[in-house]
Structure formats: C-alpha cells, structure tokens
Amino acid sequence: MARKTVDIVVGALRAGEGFTTAQAVHSRAIALGHSVSVATVYRTLRLLADAGTVDQMVGDDAQLRYRFCGDAHHHHLVCRSCGLTLEVEAAVIENWTNEMAQARGFVDVRHILEISGVCSTCSA
Ligand SMILES: [Zn+2]
Ligand SMILES: [Zn+2]
Ligand SMILES: [Zn+2]
Known part of the structure; x- marks a missing residue:
C-alpha cells in the first residue's frame, strides 16, 4: 500500500467529523484535489481498519462507516x-x-x- 494513498485516505477521513462511508471518503478525497479510485479507497480503508488506524461501525443502512482513530x-x-x-x-x-x-x-x-x-x- 503506497504511503501516498494512505495519506490521501487518512487526510480525507480527518477532513470531516464522525463516521463516514467509503463513498463519502472518496468524494472528499476528490474534492481535496486527489485522483484516487473508489476501489482504492475501499481497499485502503479496510487495511487501515485492520491495522487499527481507523474505527468502523455499521450504520442503520447496514453500510460500514469509518472514522480516523487516535485523536481523542x-x-x-x-x-x-x-x-x-x-x-x-x-x-x-x-x-x-x-x-x-x-x-x-x-x-x-x-x-x-x-x-x-x-x-x-x-x-x-
Ligand atoms: Zn461480528
Ligand atoms: Zn478508535
Ligand atoms: Zn479510557
């Protein structure tokens, strides 16, 4: 996993508050001027979740949501x-x-x- 991709995904996660879907994280990364695919965002979020860098939760719509872990x-x-x-x-x-x-x-x-x-x- 490229360091740059991790920085982009973590940056996009930290740009918002609370738990966010992978889709929303991707939109935010694009809005921040990065070119990254949805598939890459999904894969990176899953790796970061396994590593304990991000927290996950399941929303009412059964979709996984992510949040950067470690600030508080x-x-x-x-x-x-x-x-x-x-x-x-x-x-x-x-x-x-x-x-x-x-x-x-x-x-x-x-x-x-x-x-x-x-x-x-x-x-x-
Ligand atoms: Zn379970
Ligand atoms: Zn946490
Ligand atoms: Zn405590």
Whole structure:
C-alpha cells in the first residue's frame, strides 16, 4: 500500500467529523484535489481498519462507516468474529482509573482497555 494513498485516505477521513462511508471518503478525497479510485479507497480503508488506524461501525443502512482513530482517548468494543470495532464511552473507567491511581500517589496515569465479544450480526 503506497504511503501516498494512505495519506490521501487518512487526510480525507480527518477532513470531516464522525463516521463516514467509503463513498463519502472518496468524494472528499476528490474534492481535496486527489485522483484516487473508489476501489482504492475501499481497499485502503479496510487495511487501515485492520491495522487499527481507523474505527468502523455499521450504520442503520447496514453500510460500514469509518472514522480516523487516535485523536481523542477512547475505548473499543471489538467483535471476535468479524472484527467490527465500535467506539465506547467509559466515563466511569476514566474517573475510576485516575482516582484509584492518584490515591496511591501515581501521576501521569494512563490505561489501555479493549473489550471483545461477538456482535449482534454474528450471533444472530
Ligand atoms: Zn478508535
Ligand atoms: Zn461480528
Ligand atoms: Zn479510557
């Protein structure tokens, strides 16, 4: 996968907010002046999703949507069967880890938490 293609796709993803379909990512890349095919965008998004660089979610229309992962701290709920990765908010965990570690005199506290299971599509 060419570095340039990755930069184009990631750039197009970051140019918008929230989760976006591959089609919309492609339109955005074109609008930004890049010449890249829809097939290349699809393939690159899938590779980036496998690498954990982008998050995926399934929309109400059953289409996969993508978002650049890594700007803000968040956690993932991952399907062990199909690899679907959802972002989850976990204020309880943020507060607990900080308070628990600070109470024991720790500073610069960080944590990694990934939750896995089988998604509703795969378990149906
Ligand atoms: Zn993420
Ligand atoms: Zn699944
Ligand atoms: Zn956290």
